[in-house]
Amino acid sequence: MAVVIAFTGGGTLGHVFPALAVYNYLKKHAGIEDFFWIGSGNNLEADSIKNAGIPYYAVPSGKLRRYFSLLNVIDIFRIGAGFIASLLLLMRRRPDVLFSKGGFVSVPPVWAAALLGIPVVSHESDLVPGLATRLNTRFSKILCLAYEHTARQLGSAAALKVAVTGNPVREGAFSADKGRGIASLGLSQAEAAKPIIMVIGGSQGAQTVNELIRRHVRNLTREYTVVHQTGDAHAAGFERMESYVPKGFFKEEHLDLIAAASLVICRAGAGTLWECACIGTPMLLIPLSTGSSRGDQIQNARYFQERGAATVLTEDQGELLFERTAELMSSQETRAAMVQNLKTIAKGNAAAEISRIILSLGKEGSA
Numbered sequence: 001m002a003v004v005i006a007f008t009g010g011g012t013l014g015h016v017f018p019a020l021a022v023y024n025y026l027k028k029h030a031g032i033e034d035f036f037w038i039g040s041g042n043n044l045e046a047d048s049i050k051n052a053g054i055p056y057y058a059v060p061s062g063k064l065r066r067y068f069s070l071l072n073v074i075d076i077f078r079i080g081a082g083f084i085a086s087l088l089l090l091m092r093r094r095p096d097v098l099f100s101k102g103g104f105v106s107v108p109p110v111w112a113a114a115l116l117g118i119p120v121v122s123h124e125s126d127l128v129p130g131l132a133t134r135l136n137t138r139f140s141k142i143l144c145l146a147y148e149h150t151a152r153q154l155g156s157a158a159a160l161k162v163a164v165t166g167n168p169v170r171e172g173a174f175s176a177d178k179g180r181g182i183a184s185l186g187l188s189q190a191e192a193a194k195p196i197i198m199v200i201g202g203s204q205g206a207q208t209v210n211e212l213i214r215r216h217v218r219n220l221t222r223e224y225t226v227v228h229q230t231g232d233a234h235a236a237g238f239e240r241m242e243s244y245v246p247k248g249f250f251k252e253e254h255l256d257l258i259a260a261a262s263l264v265i266c267r268a269g270a271g272t273l274w275e276c277a278c279i280g281t282p283m284l285l286i287p288l289s290t291g292s293s294r295g296d297q298i299q300n301a302r303y304f305q306e307r308g309a310a311t312v313l314t315e316d317q318g319e320l321l322f323e324r325t326a327e328l329m330s331s332q333e334t335r336a337a338m339v340q341n342l343k344t345i346a347k348g349n350a351a352a353e354i355s356r357i358i359l360s361l362g363k364e365g366s367a
Helices: 013-029 043-051 070-093 104-115 131-137 178-185 207-223 232-237 254-260 270-279 296-306 315-330 332-345 350-366
Strands: 004-008 034-039 056-058 097-100 120-124 142-145 162-164 196-200 225-229 244-247 263-266 283-285
Touching: 004 013, 004 070, 004 104, 004 350, 013 034, 013 043, 013 270, 013 350, 034 043, 034 070, 034 104, 043 056, 070 104, 097 104, 097 350, 104 120, 104 131, 120 131, 120 350, 142 350, 178 254, 196 207, 196 254, 207 225, 207 232, 207 263, 207 315, 254 270, 263 270, 263 315, 270 283, 270 296, 270 332, 283 296, 283 315, 315 332
Parallel strands: 004 034, 004 097, 034 056, 097 120, 120 142, 142 162, 196 225, 196 263, 225 244, 263 283
Antiparallel strands: none
């Protein structure tokens, strides 16, 4: 009997890309053909999943904030509606296993699957588990984590169901090619002769990072060629000039560009961290502040910095961007040590390990 696998999670591509890595591994290496995805209806999320060829169902979703807000009342009703919609969908499609990649949209499908006796595999990408993961843990049969440290924050009951897998990345991260990356840029001879620095603000861009690059781009381009993913919403404010290549969003060439770079300047989202780690490119991290997030990126960045795998610059240290960049670029020894430390963190193939876990439960369900 064929195995049917449901996916849930989303809101940002930080939840989507790792799950797509697992999907692609299952499809390519395990021959699974029957999938569907329960998402939030976010356009960027939905387009990415549909483009991958996965049937997509949007359900109502809400967000439970850790502070008082009247929106919490509204969102409780949305979560309830999402639970009912997920329950009906799962009863109709009856998958053998549900894989949750997190985000608040995942909570109603996970709870509905547990009620129906459908085994759930959840994955947490960050060092500090988010609220959605905490809510989903008791309803998950297996909880996959990127870091051993995370398990200690979830209590003794969760320890019995934890598997430390690392973070799944796109398969192309293991075959990223520097030459292809450079060729995709169409650089002049002078530009190609300079070391490349890639700036990644996330799939939707990062205004603070963008403004720091705008402020320092003249100094940076004297010594380096800067490749800058601005985010589509911000692309209009940046123009191509000598040794500076801005683009809203890099697609197929993204991983090859990371391989071509001597240094990546980026946020500290889990996906970017692990793609750079698997490829082996040193990072200068500018994590989101607690004013804009729950602090997960700060914890992620600190973990990599403490292990000699990255350098961290806080948002209020922006004036030091060029200075810190120059320090890293001037020391081949420092960057080589970072590469070795990155390989220690991101060892193995998380997508393969998570797929194995999903298949073991899925085959039980289809038996």
